[in-house]
Structure formats: C-alpha cells, structure tokens
Amino acid sequence: MRPTVVLIGPMGSGKTTVGRVLAQAWNVTARDTDHDVEASQGRSISDIFVESGEEHFRRLERDAVRRALAEHGGVLALGGGAVLDEETRALLAGHQVVFLRVGLSDAVKRVGLATSRPLLLGNIRSRVKALLDERTPIYEAVATFSVDTDGRNPDEVADEIRRHIEENR
Numbered sequence: 319m320r321p322t323v324v325l326i327g328p329m330g331s332g333k334t335t336v337g338r339v340l341a342q343a344w345n346v347t348a349r350d351t352d353h354d355v356e357a358s359q360g361r362s363i364s365d366i367f368v369e370s371g372e373e374h375f376r377r378l379e380r381d382a383v384r385r386a387l388a389e390h391g392g393v394l395a396l397g398g399g400a401v402l403d404e405e406t407r408a409l410l411a412g413h414q415v416v417f418l419r420v421g422l423s424d425a426v427k428r429v430g431l432a433t434s435r436p437l438l439l440g441n442i443r444s445r446v447k448a449l450l451d452e453r454t455p456i457y458e459a460v461a462t463f464s465v466d467t468d469g470r471n472p473d474e475v476a477d478e479i480r481r482h483i484e485e486n487r
C-alpha cells in the first residue's frame with residue numbers, strides 16, 4: 319500500500335481539511351499523522367510538547383509517518399514540521415507529495431487564536447512568519463507539486479490537486 323498523495327505545508331495551509339475533501343472525492347480514507355500521534359499517546363500535541371518536549375514529539379512523529387507511509391493507501395496529511403526530519407524526507411522519495419502554499423496573512427487568519435499549536439504560542443504573526451521563512455525552501459525541495467491556497471477555499475484547492483494527480487497517474 320502507498321498513499322495516493324501526501325500533503326505537506328505549514329500550519330493553517332489546510333492539509334487536514336483538504337485531505338478530507340480529497341479523500342471523499344476519491345472514496346478513500348484520509349489519515350493525518352498528528353491525529354495518529356495523539357491517538358497512540360492518548361494525549362494532545364500540546365500536552366506532548368509541554369510534558370515531553372518537542373524532540374520527543376518529533377520522534378513520535380517520525381514513527382507515525384513511517385507507519386502511515388507503509389500502511390495507508392488513501393490521502394495522507396503530515397504535521398507541519400514532519401519534513402524537518404531527514405529520515406522522513408528520504409521516506410517521501412518516490413511518493414506524490416503536494417505542498418499547500420499559504421502566505422502569512424491567510425495562515426494567521428486560519429490558525430486564529432487556537433492554543434492547540436504549541437509552536438505558535440506568543441506573537442502568532444511573528445511565529446508564523448519565522449516558520450514560513452525557515453521552512454518554505456524545505457517544503458519546495460520535498461514536493462513533487464505545489465498548489466496556492468491563498469484566497470481559495472478547500473474545495474478549490476482539492477480540485478486542483480485532484481486534476482494534477484489524475485493526470486499524472
């Protein structure tokens with residue numbers, strides 16, 4: 319089994335949301351490594367960060383990505399920082415990997431004031447900007463295709479991905 323498509327991108331780019339729309343369109347299941355980590359630990363990502371630290375979360379995330387890539391045949395959304403891990407990047411080689419691009423202002427609007435994203439605590443706008451600046455080159459290097467999400471709703475984003483994947487099967 320291998321995922322039809324793997325979605326990567328920053329927090330608020332819409333990986334989880336667009337992943338669900340795509341899965342429904344293709345009549346397959348959507349899987350999300352953030353959810354897998356939370357389910358395997360029985361605690362939220364915020365609690366894992368606070369109680370065990372980011373490094374521990376990254377190890378759990380790497381294992382979750384490895385398992386999902388091996389087991390899952392539908393749409394797979396990764397956590398925003400999953401591609402920081404070198405082993406994860408290597409595992410993605412040969413897969414259809416789509417980068418959901420989002421600019422600073424749409425990302426900030428979408429993540430809102432939720433406290434469920436520990437890396438955004440503090441000044442959300444400056445945290446989002448720092449993460450976008452640092453990670454955009456990594457997302458670009460890993461992706462086989464990228465799609466702009468600014469000013470577009472999840473259905474429009476999913477449609478563009480669907481067309482691309484169906485044309486490149």
Ligand SMILES: Nc1ncnc2c1ncn2[C@@H]1O[C@H](COP(=O)(O)OP(=O)(O)OP(=O)(O)O)[C@@H](O)[C@H]1O
Nearest residue numbers: 328329330331332333334335398428467470471472
């Ligand atoms: N294209 C879009 N237009 C407007 N709102 C969107 C779009 N995509 C997602 N959203 C909204 O933005 C919020 C964040 O989306 P989502 O949780 O799917 O992002 P994510 O990339 O999975 O983030 P994370 O890395 O934190 O898991 C949700 O409230 C979702 O409804």
Ligand SMILES: O=C(O)C1=C[C@@H](O)[C@@H](O)[C@H](O)C1
Nearest residue numbers: 329352363397398399435436
């Ligand atoms: O961008 C990140 O590093 C993160 C994104 C989320 O999906 C979660 O995996 C977690 O909040 C960390």
Ligand SMILES: [Mg+2]
Nearest residue numbers: 333334352395
């Ligand atoms: Mg998500």
